Amino acid sequence: MSVLVFVDTVDGKVKKSSLEAVYYGKKTAELVGGECVALAFNGSDLESLGNVGASKVLNVADEKLKQFDPSVYTEAIKQAANSVGAKVVVFVQDSTGKSLAARLSAKSKAGLVSGATTLPTVDGGFKVKKNVFSGKAWAEYEIHTDEKVISIMANSLQVEKSDATAPVEGLSLDLGGVNASLTVKEVSKAAAGGAAPLPEAELVVSAGRGLKGPENWGMVEEMAEILGATTACSRPVADSDWRPHHEHVGQTGVAIRPNLYIAIGISGAIQHLAGVNQSKVIVVINKDPEAPFFKAADYGIVGDAFEVVPKLNEAFRKFKESNG
Numbered sequence: 042m043s044v045l046v047f048v049d050t051v052d053g054k055v056k057k058s059s060l061e062a063v064y065y066g067k068k069t070a071e072l073v074g075g076e077c078v079a080l081a082f083n084g085s086d087l088e089s090l091g092n093v094g095a096s097k098v099l100n101v102a103d104e105k106l107k108q109f110d111p112s113v114y115t116e117a118i119k120q121a122a123n124s125v126g127a128k129v130v131v132f133v134q135d136s137t138g139k140s141l142a143a144r145l146s147a148k149s150k151a152g153l154v155s156g157a158t159t160l161p162t163v164d165g166g167f168k169v170k171k172n173v174f175s176g177k178a179w180a181e182y183e184i185h186t187d188e189k190v191i192s193i194m195a196n197s198l199q200v201e202k203s204d205a206t207a208p209v210e211g212l213s214l215d216l217g218g219v220n221a222s223l224t225v226k227e228v229s230k231a232a233a234g235g236a237a238p239l240p241e242a243e244l245v246v247s248a249g250r251g252l253k254g255p256e257n258w259g260m261v262e263e264m265a266e267i268l269g270a271t272t273a274c275s276r277p278v279a280d281s282d283w284r285p286h287h288e289h290v291g292q293t294g295v296a297i298r299p300n301l302y303i304a305i306g307i308s309g310a311i312q313h314l315a316g317v318n319q320s321k322v323i324v325v326i327n328k329d330p331e332a333p334f335f336k337a338a339d340y341g342i343v344g345d346a347f348e349v350v351p352k353l354n355e356a357f358r359k360f361k362e363s364n365g
Contacts, residue, residue, distance in 0.1 A: 042075035045127035046095070047118055049137055053085040057241045058133045058195040060093050065160065065193050066131045067094025072163050073129065079207070080121050082106040082114070091207030093200055099125070099212040105219070109137065112222040115144040120214045122149075122188075134192040135240050142192040152184035155192045175292065175315035194319070195240055196298040236271040239290065244270035245299045245320075247290060248278065251306020251327065251346055255283035260350045261305060267357045273297070275307050291316035306346045309334025326350065 046066035048059040066077040076096040081087055083106055087098045099121055105113050118141065122130055130145060132138035134156045146153035154169040158179070161169045166183045169191060173180045236242065246265040252258060265272045272288055279289035290297050292315035302320035306327060307313060314337055317323070325338040328345045335341045342349055 042070075042073045042129070043125045043127040044070040044073070044075055044077050044129045044131060045118075045122045045125060046077060046079050046131045047133075047138070047141065048079045048081040048084065048087075048090065048098075049133060049135075050081055050084045053083060055081070055084065055087070055090065056133075057237065058135060060090075061195060061198055061200055062131050062133050062193060063090055063095050064093040064200045065191075065198055066129075068160050068198075069129060069131065069191075070094075070096075072161065075128075078125050078127065080118065080212075082117065087209045088206040091205040092202045095207040098207050098209045100209050101212050101214055103214065103216060105216045105221075108223075108225045108228075110221045110223045111140045111144055113216060113219050114141055115148055116219045117214050117216060118145055119148055121212060124212065128187060129189045129191065132190070132192040134194050138192045142190050146190045149188050149190070150186065151188035151190045152186040153190045153192075154182045154184065157191050157193045158197045160198075161191070172319065175311075176318045194298060196243070196300070196319075196321075236265065236269070239271055239273060239288070239295045239297055242271035242297065243300045244268050245273050245290070245297060245301070246270045246303045246305070247273035247275070247307065247317075248305040248346075249275035249307035250277050250281075251308075252278075252283075257347070258284070260347075260354060263354050264303070264350060264357065267354060267361060270301075270303075275310075275313055304334055304338075305350060307334060308332050309337060 044066045046063045049056050063079050070077040077094050079090045079095040079098045082101050084100050090098050132142045156171045157169045158172055159170045161167055168181050168183045170179050170181050248261045273290045274284040274288045276289050276291055278284050279286045291313040296316040298319040300321045302317050303324045309332055318337055322339045325334045325341045326346055326349050330343045
């Protein structure tokens with residue numbers, strides 16, 4: 042039984058979260074006794090997907106796949122899955138994966154578990170766990186259909202790499218009869234920088250209304266630069282146009298699962314916590330000792346951010362300089 046993993050790319054380059062998905066596909070293939078096949082659209086440098094477990098890579102070079110269109114992408118993935126006899130298809134639980142997994146599930150009449158956090162178990166049925174109630178509990182779902190679709194949360198597994206490479210095969214699909222559901226008029230991207238996009242970031246420095254205004258964000262950006270982290274913010278900050286909306290994390294923004302999340306001047310409303318509480322380590326800096334965020338924090342500093350953050354930045358910089 043083959044496991045097909047959809048590999049998302051940016052300008053042809055594989056996204057970090059897709060590497061995790063391929064590793065998840067490899068481990069799932071081992072459980073069901075098959076091979077892990079990666080699928081990319083107009084990708085490049087795909088041989089390295091063998092490092093994380095792909096037995097081979099299918100690369101579809103097609104003009105109709107240059108711009109994301111859920112209808113066209115879903116049909117392409119379905120055809121690719123049929124070509125290798127894949128019974129399990131894996132996506133990343135991001136905006137793209139959410140759109141495609143549900144469509145493929147309906148199109149293929151396949152059972153779907155979205156937002157999986159662990160590998161499936163196959164003893165006594167095909168079962169997958171996921172977080173529910175904003176991460177306050179987990180549920181186990183059993184898929185009874187012959188074909189199965191799973192989307193995984195980013196940063197759920199520790200990827201183990203090898204020196205293996207995977208052969209890349211071109212795949213031709215018949216997409217002539219598929220009508221695009223979207224018309225792309227303009228593509229606007231956030232300014233490029235050295236930090237990883239929020240959904241893929243392992244280190245995130247975030248701030249809220251406690252900073253009092255956009256003019257005070259310099260110390261937050263300085264901390265992010267020293268740590269090699271990505272900056273984020275709470276919803277009121279984005280709504281006030283202090284920071285761009287793509288930095289908004291929380292239930293109504295970007296849900297993240299970094300290894301380290303530093304929250305500065307954020308009270309910790311339940312809507313914000315719902316989007317960040319799967320972080321491995323949470324550090325909270327707030328002058329209010331009763332701030333709800335402290336209940337979810339692994340480490341907390343009660344103090345004025347305008348005094349605490351500059352001292353932390355100085356300490357971080359000295360540590361970095363003395364440790365190369």
